[in-house]
Amino acid sequence: MAKQPELDDYRVPYFDDGKKKSKFSLDDFDPSAKPFSTGSKDADRARLSEIGAKLDTLQECLHAQQKRRVLLVLQGMDTSGKDGTIRAVFHEVDPLGLHIVPFKAPTPVEMAHDFLWRVHAQAPAAGELTIFNRSHYEDLLVPTVLGNLDAEAFEQRCRHIRQFEEMLAYNGTTIIKCMLHISKDEQRARLQARIDDPSKHWKFDVSDLEARKQWDKYQAVYCDALAATSMDCAPWYVIPADSKTHRNVMVAELLLRTFEGLKLEYPPPKESLKGVRVE
């Protein structure tokens, strides 16, 4: 019998300062794999709905406690499904408890600061679940592919990211990072579908085609970036994402495990309220 897949089989090995280079490669992960799918779309949707309801309760508990913070970082190539994942996985979670932060190309004011400045400002507060839709990792990817960040500067940014995330974690933030991994063929199909449907043109930016031309470079930088920033306190997971249903279920399973690992409990009753009658 084949070994049951484990979420941690998809975790990027932790960065080890001693050996510097990890042998992690995205090529070792099949984007079309569906290890956490039941094989039936209906059953997958039912599981997603079940996890959604649990996450809703766990999030309320996080909010009630006002202690821990949770940060989910979503990265992936264009069309990899960051928006779709947020919609599908968090559909059942009370919108009150969600804080979704999309990071676009930095504005001039943002550019006038260090690259972590705008990110730090959006870090979750106590009791919050924050989702970064793209993140400070774009500041490793884009400038490197465009040739504006040399190897030394790249390493320094990775170091600053590790230190930043470790500081967040030390101060009560649970961090989980997902790279939505699609194949180049799947991206072609998704981009073509957007072009062929005029009502979807608003989702399409011509720069997406430019970025696609740099596919291999992006994949290589992703490998380096993930390998250099996966840590026990802020692990990266590779999510096979050619199948949208699988992608959603796997991210949901990861979140559920993360929340359950927090051992959240509602605050104890307040003795002072015992027997109080409201006038």
Add this chain to the structure above:
Amino acid sequence: MAKQPELDDYRVPYFDDGKKKSKFSLDDFDPSAKPFSTGSKDADRARLSEIGAKLDTLQECLHAQQKRRVLLVLQGMDTSGKDGTIRAVFHEVDPLGLHIVPFKAPTPVEMAHDFLWRVHAQAPAAGELTIFNRSHYEDLLVPTVLGNLDAEAFEQRCRHIRQFEEMLAYNGTTIIKCMLHISKDEQRARLQARIDDPSKHWKFDVSDLEARKQWDKYQAVYCDALAATSMDCAPWYVIPADSKTHRNVMVAELLLRTFEGLKLEYPPPKESLKGVRVE
């Protein structure tokens, strides 16, 4: 046959600088009324779900267009159901498109600025639907009840709020403001229920009981504040809210009418994409 209720029957008369005092009173609105309920809870829930799906589509269109902004302000006494309204009305709306901002007691840094400073920073961007869970109106209510804002300062704050909201509206923000109107008896029942259920104690703050002692003062200030700040560009609505189902349906109906009034359209197809093949 009785006249069908209209949403605008619940709109606070617009402030008129000429006559100064409006004859608006919250006492004229029965908190236990259910004018927009079908009379059946199941039918109300079905209607809520139907509106939710429509709001989801309309919100996507707002996002696609990246022009208009929508701001919903929710106010009401403790337990009036601000959180519950957000959960129920926006349950079907893509969390990506929602920005929910809870305003708590101001921090020292916030207090060191004018009262609109922290509010302006959270105003919706183009394509965004933002919900204020409490708002700058707390800065009229609380200090007045506590005796820290005299009549002249109150009037000046109202004027500044009118000018601020008019500026937002002029620059593309559609503003809608809802006062969730519950009776003092209903609040007693809801507070008592929280006290009697120890698992709900975390939702309870003893200051809620202090505020309740000032019920009549709060109602009076609400009347003055609403009358002085209801405008064509930022109207206030009184939502009878003793019935949670009615409250949810009425707020949903108002939002739907507001969104439909925007005549949102998806951006036109891009000619430049015609016939493009993705390599």
